[in-house]
Amino acid sequence: MDLPEFDRALLHAVEVLRGGGAVVVTNPSPLTYGVVARDARAVNLLRGRPVDQPVAISVHSEAAHDQLFHYLDLPTDVLATIDFALAERISVLAPIRSDPTMPEWLAPAIKDGWVLFFDGYWGPMAYLWESHPFLYGSSANRTSEAPVTSAAEARAQFPADTMIIDADDRRTPAAAYGARTIIRVAPDGGLTLHRPGIQDQAAGGPEVLLDRLREFTSALAVLDGSISTPLGKTYLSTAVVEDGVPKQLAPNTRIRLGFARVPNKNADGPRVYDVVRADVGCNSLGTSVAAGELLTDGRLSIPGLGGTQVGCLPPLREQEDWLKTFLTSKPSWRLNGDELALASGGTTITLLDRKIAEPDFPLDGIRWKVVTTITNADLRHHRYHAEQAWISFDGGHLTGWSGCNEHSGVVTRNNTELTFSQVAIPDRACAAETAEVEAAILATLGPAVAYTIDHNQLTLLAPSGIGLDLKAAKPVAYA
The missing domain is CATH 3.90.870.10 (DHBP synthase)
Known part of the structure; x- marks a missing residue:
C-alpha cells in the first residue's frame, strides 16, 4: 500500500x-x-x-x-x-x-x-x-x-x-x-x-x-532547597536490608534507578518534568511529575509507576511488585557523595552512582560481540541464527570476525566519532543471516561513525543510519 x-x-x-x-x-x-x-x-x-x-x-x-x-x-x-x-x-x-x-x-x-x-x-x-x-x-x-x-x-x-x-x-x-x-x-x-x-x-x-x-x-x-539531588544520574543497588536482615535479590539482578529533569515536548502539562526510571530485571518502569515535586521534603514522591508489559517469571514478577510498592511508599532519600540511600518501613536500599559501580569499558583491548544490527538509525534487528561476529580495536587498527570471514582495517578517532579505512575482508560468501550481519558490518565501517559506550555496551552508527549494537565479551560480575 x-x-x-x-x-x-x-x-x-x-x-x-x-x-x-x-x-x-x-x-x-x-x-x-x-x-x-x-x-x-x-x-x-x-x-x-x-x-x-x-x-x-x-x-x-x-x-x-x-x-x-x-x-x-x-x-x-x-x-x-x-x-x-x-x-x-x-x-x-x-x-x-x-x-x-x-x-x-x-x-x-x-x-x-x-x-x-x-x-x-x-x-x-x-x-x-x-x-x-x-x-x-x-x-x-x-x-x-x-x-x-x-x-x-x-x-x-x-x-x-x-x-x-x-x-x-x-x-x-x-x-x-x-x-x-x-x-x-x-x-x-x-x-x-x-x-x-x-x-x-x-x-x-x-x-x-x-x-x-x-x-x-x-x-x-x-x-x-539548597541540597544536592540525584537528578541527572543513574544508580545501581549495592545492598538491600529489611528489618535489619540483608535481602537477596534474584540472581544476576540489581535495582537500577535513574533520575532526570527534562522539558515537556507537549503543549499541555508542566513545562518541565522530573523523571524517575526503574528496573530490577524485567520491565522498564517510570513516571514523571512537575519539576521540583519528585524529591520534596527529603522524600521520593511517586504517584504511580507505568512501564513495559513483559511477562516476568514468578521470582522476577514478585521482585518487581516489591520494588513498586517500596518506591510508591514515599521513601526518604539521602545522598552522601556518590551513594544514595532510600528507606521506608524498615527497608533500606543503598545504591551507588552507575559510573562508579559500572565504569565504562575502554574501546581498545575488548572483543566486542555483535548483538543486533541497526537500520534507519533506531530499528534493531536480532539475527538469532547468525554465527557470532565481533570487532576489536587496538589503537589505529581494527580486527574482527563477521561469522565466516576475518576482517581488518585502519581506524582514526576523536571523542565521538570513528573513521574506518582500508577495510579488508576475503571474498567468501556467508550463509543466511550471517551474510546479513557481515553486510551490516561492512556498511557500518566507513567515515564519521558515531560511537557511544555505556558500561559494557558499544553502539556504532554510520551517517546512513546503518549500525551495530555490540557487547563486551568479558563477563560482568554482579555485586
Missing part, C-alpha cells in the same frame, strides 16, 4: 539529511520555517552564507541534551530554567567550558566560548527528529530575504531542488509569525534578551518573558 504523501516526504527528508544535505522544515505556529542538516555547512550553503559561519544546534534527543548540559559553564540551579525555555521553543545562548573531552559535534554551534542551541522537535514530524540525535539549524530564509512563513514562500525563495516539508495543514494559523526568541544566560545564571522574537512578543514584551523564566527559577529553588 502506498504511503501518504506527507509520510513519503518525511522519508525523503531523512534520506537527504543522511546524505549530507539540508532540509526546510515546518515549525509549529507561530514560528517561521527552519533549515536543518546533519552538516552545519549545508545549513549555511542553503541560506547563502559562508560555510564556516556558526549555527545553532537542536539538542532534541536525551543523549545530546545531557552531553551539552554537562559542558555548560553554569550553576546547576539554572539548568531547569533552560529546559523551561527549550520547552517554550526559545533558543538559548549560554557559556560553555573549554574541555578536550567535549563532543566534536558541538563545535559548529560555539563562538567565543558561547553555544547557541534549541529543541526543534515537533510531534507531527517526529520521525525526522527521532532519526537524528542532534541537528544543526537556522531560520529558513536566504540572506537578505524575509523569514519563510509557509511552504509556498519556501518554494518561491529556495532553489527548485530544495527538500521542503510542507506541514502547513498540521499547524494552527497565527495572526503573526516570527523567529525564535534567543535568551542569553550569563555565567552567574542571569538572564537577558539576546534577540527578540515571537515568544517575547506573544508574552507581552521581553521583560515579561524574562520575569516568567526568573520566577520559574525561584519557584524551583524553594522546592529543591
